[in-house]
Amino acid sequence: MQHEIEDIEYAEYLFDRFYGIGSSENGGVTRLGYTEVEDEMHRVFRELGEEKGYGSYEDQVGNTYLYRKDCDMDEDYCLIASHLDSVIEGGRYDGVAGIIAGFLVMDWAVKSGLRIPVRIGAMRCEESSNFGRSTIGSGLITGEVYKHDIGEAVNKKGETLSEVFRRKGYSLHPDRIQGVREYIELHIEQGKVLEEYGDRVGIVQTIAGPRRFNIHIHGNAEHSGATPMGMRADALCAAAEIILEIEEIGKSESIYQSVATVGTVSNRPNALNVIPGEVELGVDMRGIDSSSLDRMETRLKQACKRICEKRKLKYFREKISDIPPIGMSADLQQKLLEAAKELKIPHRPMISGAGHDAMSFAHICDTAMVFIPCAKGISHNKKEFTTIESICDGAKVIYQYLKEEAR
Numbered sequence: 001m002q003h004e005i006e007d008i009e010y011a012e013y014l015f016d017r018f019y020g021i022g023s024s025e026n027g028g029v030t031r032l033g034y035t036e037v038e039d040e041m042h043r044v045f046r047e048l049g050e051e052k053g054y055g056s057y058e059d060q061v062g063n064t065y066l067y068r069k070d071c072d073m074d075e076d077y078c079l080i081a082s083h084l085d086s087v088i089e090g091g092r093y094d095g096v097a098g099i100i101a102g103f104l105v106m107d108w109a110v111k112s113g114l115r116i117p118v119r120i121g122a123m124r125c126e127e128s129s130n131f132g133r134s135t136i137g138s139g140l141i142t143g144e145v146y147k148h149d150i151g152e153a154v155n156k157k158g159e160t161l162s163e164v165f166r167r168k169g170y171s172l173h174p175d176r177i178q179g180v181r182e183y184i185e186l187h188i189e190q191g192k193v194l195e196e197y198g199d200r201v202g203i204v205q206t207i208a209g210p211r212r213f214n215i216h217i218h219g220n221a222e223h224s225g226a227t228p229m230g231m232r233a234d235a236l237c238a239a240a241e242i243i244l245e246i247e248e249i250g251k252s253e254s255i256y257q258s259v260a261t262v263g264t265v266s267n268r269p270n271a272l273n274v275i276p277g278e279v280e281l282g283v284d285m286r287g288i289d290s291s292s293l294d295r296m297e298t299r300l301k302q303a304c305k306r307i308c309e310k311r312k313l314k315y316f317r318e319k320i321s322d323i324p325p326i327g328m329s330a331d332l333q334q335k336l337l338e339a340a341k342e343l344k345i346p347h348r349p350m351i352s353g354a355g356h357d358a359m360s361f362a363h364i365c366d367t368a369m370v371f372i373p374c375a376k377g378i379s380h381n382k383k384e385f386t387t388i389e390s391i392c393d394g395a396k397v398i399y400q401y402l403k404e405e406a407r
């Protein structure tokens with residue numbers, strides 16, 4: 001569909017205002033959650049709101065919100081939100097696209113005098129890149145991060161979340177967010193489905209639940225020249241076998257749309273002349289089918305046991321997250337699909353392989369996600385790209401839905 005030139009220009013302006021923040025030399029951005037760079041993103045977010053005459057506030061964990069000053073603050077509202085943090089050397093659209101969509105929808109709502117109260121939300125620390133935990137900001141305010149040890153999660157600098165919160169004046173036990181009638185998040189797809197099918201918008205049915213593990217393997221760090229092959233306990237070799245086994249597990253469950261990845265390896269002492277004595281693997285399993293996830297977990301346990309016993313190594317496995325697959329509101333899905341149809345924007349229902357703040361909100365209110373294509377499905381990478389027109393497409397679908405609701 002054709003968009004108004006002023007909408008395109010406004011979206012471009014918003015994108016440019018965030019552009020330079022956290023830029024890294026290689027061309028990507030590093031905007032880790034609960035760092036000064038993320039603070040700066042939120043500062044600009046509020047500034048952009050002020051430029052439009054919106055009110056703003058911050059909650060007890062640092063999430064920030066914009067609202068129309070002419071709306072009754074006691075009335076339930078539609079929260080259009082996403083996040084402003086990024087992975088290490090990530091792209092500029094993950095999260096930010098949803099924030100831009102929020103500004104567009106709010107702008108149209110104001111201009112047309114739409115009666116439905118809308119707020120824009122920017123959630124903190126959605127990515128797990130800093131603390132090894134995702135959706136911290138949205139999880140805390142919806143009561144979803146109940147893990148007793150979340151405060152002990154450690155960031156890249158070695159500080160705990162508790163320490164960071166104390167310094168910033170935030171609370172690990174904030175009040176639950178009030179008044180959200182529904183939560184809608186626009187996000188880049190981070191996959192290739194829309195592009196492959198030539199669709200412009202995807203309406204999410206289910207968000208795959210991540211199950212994550214750390215596997216610690218303990219061998220003996222000994223001299224690589226003086227220790228004969230038969231006398232070694234090489235933790236990295238065991239890790240290599242486990243990694244390949246996990247790939248097999250993922251492949252065999254792929255018919256259920258499950259995936260399994262070893263995304264991190266830490267090898268100690270990581271020296272050329274020392275046999276690896278300690279290895280830690282970070283395993284990420286996802287799917288929309290709980291029994292498939294259960295099978296993958298069982299096979300992971302069996303693989304660790306078998307491989308480490310065979311090699312006479314000690315190991316220890318910890319589950320660091322277990323979020324079940326989460327369905328989006330059927331009613332909202334339907335209405336958003338109808339809105340896309342009405343606007344003649346090619347669309348499709350689809351699943352989300354990636355986790356989002358919407359998972360936290362799905363527990364407390366009607367929740368929906370609108371996906372837009374990103375070039376070649378690339379995300380969490382400096383090459384991540386979507387067009388401003390695509391952001392406008394998705395925002396239009398959300399706005400069309402709200403317009404229908406306001407009737």
Ligand SMILES: [Zn+2]
Pocket residue numbers: 083094095126187
């Ligand atoms: Zn994201």
